Amino acid sequence: MKVRVEMLEVTSLVIPEGRLDFAAAVHFEQRLAEALDVAGASGAAVIVDCAWLEYVSSAGLRTFLVTARAAERAGVMFALAALTPAVREVFELSGFNRMIPLHEDRSSALELAGTRAGRKARLVVANETAQLPVLTRFLQEFWSAAALPAEPAQAFELALEETFVNIVLHGAPAGSARVEVSLHLSGGELALTVEDDGPAFDPLSVPPPDVTARLEDRPVGGQGIHLVRQVMEEVSYRRLGRRNQLRMSKRVDR
């Protein structure tokens, strides 16, 4: 049996190929233990992608159980993904599926690992102003879960508010559409993505306000997206099918 180990951002991905029988079990258990050591030191997860695992003997099953227990002690997420029907049946017959989390595919396991590590979060709300405090709380909770420095928090609160209020005021009729907010922390950069299913609108196409205008010449609106551009490092708009997507990002590790 061959075993590959890939290091992703918050996950050690272990990929066994072939037959996990008695002869292969000792070596495999060792690889899992190494992956667990690495993950434990960095708060990451260990996920075994079983898509190429053809067979698991009882000795093979035991290696998963030993690792699951060690992971629990170390506070590391441990899960299996993409089991073939034959291998899944072995887990179900032995009852091991109740002791070790099994995911349908690799991506759902990785997604969960990201959420657990405080690197990703997602929230869907209706497009009405009353939801703003919910969004602010969502952002603040992410901030403490990810232990981010306090200083850049305000920029994200502002960007989220301005984007959301724009969607409520200028998008679909209030309460009739959904707004999806997601946060993704990667390599010291935090990305805030806001998607809505209202009519196509690129807020970046609006010309910036004249910040030197005299009071008499000042319109009372139109500052929102300008502020977002000021407080974020990168802002980009995409139309994705029937949705608007605005992505805003900034480094948060200073």
Place this chain on the structure above:
Amino acid sequence: MFQIHLGADGEVVMTGRLDATQCEAALEFLNARAAPRVIDLAALEYIASGGLRVLLLTQKRARADGRNLLLVNVRPPIHDILRYTGFDRIFDLTRAAS
């Protein structure tokens, strides 16, 4: 949590977070009386464009009365927002001692 009230010398005091959900209440309070001479922002933690609009409308009202609104004790994060929008040029302001 946002609060707005009158201070001992008749100045308007704003505290907390002036986000989009609080602007209507703030405007209602301000419009119920003559435009103030002074707004104390020492305890204002957060402002967004909706809050800037409240300040702008109040300044326009003050100017109509031949006066100029003074923002006092403006903290650095709030001052940044005023600066980004050029509002630091249309208000007289004093910054909070840091």
